Every structure is written in C-alpha cells, then in structure tokens.
Amino acid sequence: MSLERDWDSVRPTFSATDAGMSILRITLLFGSAAVALALIATPFLDSQARSQGARDGLAGGLDMSNTGSIGHRNTYTLRRSVLQPLPSSICVIRTDGSRHGDC
Incomplete structure (x- = not known):
C-alpha cells in the first residue's frame, strides 16, 4: 500500500485544464509566428512588386494614363x-x- 502512495507522489497528474492551457500556448505560439512572418514578408513583397512595376515601364509604380475632369x-x-x-x-x-x- 505504501508503494502505491509513493507512486502517486511521483506520477504527474494531468487534467483537462492543463490540456486547455497547452492548446492555448500552442495557439499563441503559432499565432505570434504568423504575425511575425506577416510583418517581415510584407515589406519584402512590396519591394518585389515595385521593382516588377519598374521593369514593366511604370514610373514609380504609377500608371501614367491621362485623365481629365469637368469643372x-x-x-x-x-x-x-x-x-x-x-x-x-x-x-x-x-x-x-x-x-x-x-x-
């Protein structure tokens, strides 16, 4: 009987709240990684799009078509x-x- 009590003191207990906290931690980890990737990738992709526009003949990334207006x-x-x-x-x-x- 004392061996069973000793085993209970060493054996880790795992409950449903621990599982919920683990899922929350994993979600926060991957969510913060996605935000970091978006913050890094956005300027890079923007510079790629601008250089592509310059190669296509658009001055400064702008379409220089003429427009008019009416008073x-x-x-x-x-x-x-x-x-x-x-x-x-x-x-x-x-x-x-x-x-x-x-x-």
Missing part, C-alpha cells in the same frame, strides 16, 4: 434607356435643358 459648374445628367435603339446610346442633359446625343 464643378458644368453639371449634366447622363441617361440611358432600354427603350433606345442601341444599348450604347447615351442622352446628355445639361442644366439649361439642352440635350445632346441620342435623346
């Missing part, structure tokens, strides 16, 4: 209708009521 005084409405003869027909109505296009 804020030139307000108009674009109307498209399924009743027009062509689906690409557009009617432009200006603020003074004048109409242009396929109206």
